Amino acid sequence: xxxxxxxxxxxxxxxxxxxxxxxxxxxxxxxxxxxxxxxxxxxxxxxxxxxxxxxxxxxxxxxxxxxxxxxxxxxxxxxxxxxxxxxxxxxxxxxxxxxxxxxxxxxxxxxxxxxxxxxxxxxxxxxxxxxxxxxxxxxxxxxxxxxxxxxxxxxxxxxxxxxxxxxxxxxxxxxxxxxxxxxxxxxxxxxxxx
Amino acid sequence: xxxxxxxxxxxxxxxxxxxxxxxxxxxxxxxxxxxxxxxxxxxxxxxxxxxxxxxxxxxxxxxxxxxxxxxxxxxxxxxxxxxxxxxxxxxxxxxxxxxxxxxxxxxxxxxxxxxxxxxxxxxxxxxxxxxxxxxxxxxxxxxxxxxxxxxxxxxxxxxxxxxxxxxxxxxxxxxxxxxxxxxxxxxxxxxxxx
Numbered sequence: 001x002x003x004x005x006x007x008x009x010x011x012x013x014x015x016x017x018x019x020x021x022x023x024x025x026x027x028x029x030x031x032x033x034x035x036x037x038x039x040x041x042x043x044x045x046x047x048x049x050x051x052x053x054x055x056x057x058x059x060x061x062x063x064x065x066x067x068x069x070x071x072x073x074x075x076x077x078x079x080x081x082x083x084x085x086x087x088x089x090x091x092x093x094x095x096x097x098x099x100x101x102x103x104x105x106x107x108x109x110x111x112x113x114x115x116x117x118x119x120x121x122x123x124x125x126x127x128x129x130x131x132x133x134x135x136x137x138x139x140x141x142x143x144x145x146x147x148x149x150x151x152x153x154x155x156x157x158x159x160x161x162x163x164x165x166x167x168x169x170x171x172x173x174x175x176x177x178x179x180x181x182x183x184x185x186x187x188x189x190x191x192x193x194x
Numbered sequence: 195x196x197x198x199x200x201x202x203x204x205x206x207x208x209x210x211x212x213x214x215x216x217x218x219x220x221x222x223x224x225x226x227x228x229x230x231x232x233x234x235x236x237x238x239x240x241x242x243x244x245x246x247x248x249x250x251x252x253x254x255x256x257x258x259x260x261x262x263x264x265x266x267x268x269x270x271x272x273x274x275x276x277x278x279x280x281x282x283x284x285x286x287x288x289x290x291x292x293x294x295x296x297x298x299x300x301x302x303x304x305x306x307x308x309x310x311x312x313x314x315x316x317x318x319x320x321x322x323x324x325x326x327x328x329x330x331x332x333x334x335x336x337x338x339x340x341x342x343x344x345x346x347x348x349x350x351x352x353x354x355x356x357x358x359x360x361x362x363x364x365x366x367x368x369x370x371x372x373x374x375x376x377x378x379x380x381x382x383x384x385x386x387x388x
Binding site: 023149 | 216217218219272273298299313327330347349350351352353354355356360361362366374377378380381383386387
């Protein structure tokens with residue numbers, strides 16, 4: 001994940017730690033100040049509200065995710081790109097468990113002030129999957145091959161990877177990333193459809 | 195979802211409504227009593243603690259999910275069973291959005307008193323996918339075809355469906371369930387692997 005130096009970073013890290021356990025609603029600015037070891041004045045100097053703080057944290061997280069997917073598919077197309085992106089995504093999630101957990105919970109909310117900007121970034125992240133999916137060509141056999149449709153398929157690919165990562169990290173942490181990637185890719189490879 | 199009559203049901207419904215917006219940590223027993231329109235004495239008579247209340251709610255939800263999957267795959271095998279289960283799961287999630295949202299957030303927690311019982315039920319729900327996956331036969335081509343491995347693949351199939359459902363319900367609610375099922379099944383059908 002991107003790094004910012006000093007107080008701002010300490011605040012973001014403290015907010016993430018607290019919210020990944022207590023949820024965003026269960027985390028107060030007082031808690032964040034205490035955990036980060038900064039005065040409340042300094043906290044509010046850096047982030048004018050709790051909403052601004054968590055918006056920054058979440059947008060930063062989705063931004064890093066998009067970057068990771070973009071790097072993983074560089075120079076590849078179709079299924080090769082998807083394979084590479086699934087592996088990279090599993091690695092990223094395993095290295096940023098608290099953020100993964102927080103983002104997974106936030107994906108489902110519709111009542112946040114940052115909903116609109118998060119939605120746009122989310123589309124951007126899923127968009128990284130859309131091009132390889134289009135390249136596999138078969139989407140034209142669907143009732144419609146519209147961008148919405150491709151995003152829906154991309155969401156399923158992402159969901160298969162995310163849930164594989166969560167199962168792994170929570171219940172089966174001794175497996176290697178390659179081994180987990182093999183299972184997720186198995187579900188997406190067509191070997192179920194025989 | 196299963197129905198219980200009277201006060202107990204009113205309490206569970208109120209708790210679900212509140213927690214799907216504010217999270218479990220952000221929901222107090224006072225809030226629940228007020229929303230359900232019951233006295234606190236009556237609330238505690240029915241559920242001795244907030245933990246017991248949410249444990250009941252979540253276990254009930256996962257139980258209904260398992261039942262739904264079991265019904266959907268009755269008489270079917272392999273890919274046919276998987277298709278039928280994906281459709282049934284999408285329908286169930288769309289009809290129980292608050293519970294779907296709460297369960298999706300809780301899946302990721304490792305610090306709840308009900309973690310163990312929820313884990314066992316979760317294995318049971320995923321187990322419904324394991325048998326059809328085994329029937330498609332290909333799992334034997336993996337480094338190991340152990341039960342853990344099959345559960346991991348089942349988790350990916352479940353995740354693809356869950357994320358498809360969330361995209362649909364949050365961002366694209368005008369689509370039909372059949373149309374969403376087609377997108378999820380596309381991701382799992384092997385048409386990406388061409």
